[in-house]
Amino acid sequence: QQQVKQSPQSLIVQKGGISIINCAYENTAFDYFPWYQQFPGKGPALLIAIRPDVSEKKEGRFTISFNKSAKQFSLHIMDSQPGDSATYFCAAGLSGQGAQKLVFGQGTRLTINP
């Protein structure tokens, strides 16, 4: 019940295209859903996060779509650029008082071809 399933495992998109990565969770108590971007040899960096009281959140070229009934959320990268080539992780957690651990998806290796 703590799993977060992420797909696809790898993705190749042409420059200027839309990259879409999907995640599904099981625990309905989760109320915090972040996406992280990780470059080789670096720690993950928070890209964008959403809470279940909204269905969509957009920050620049990055958009999270959230479907509470389906227990799914996705990351859309518009106008994908070669600099977006990285590994992306979705995660889910609880936002209550104190620090709560995140459950991570398996990761998606994104390659943007120039």
Next chain:
Amino acid sequence: GAVVSQHPSWVICKSGTSVKIECRSLDFQATTMFWYRQFPKQSLMLMATSNEGSKATYEQGVEKDKFLINHASLTLSTLTVTSAHPEDSSFYICSSRPPGGRDYGYTFGSGTRLTVV
């Protein structure tokens, strides 16, 4: 924003020796620090959760005597890999977030690449 500084960024050590990795919260008090391990092309695996002033909580299957965690202050948590062996070679990352409020952003350190030879 919240910053977690992790050192060293990489370390090579001989088998049987111990290595200490430090994570410091630079602009907030990190009452809790999460320690992760990541193998190549894999996701982050939570090893343990450390709380300032108390014993760390280890995930199932993680040897607490091999991976010693100390969280003696609100700004510093350390992970010591004791009697390291080649199978301990991995990428270790710490993470924390500022307490309270609606800022739910977990910040990660830059990671430490450990190679045991």
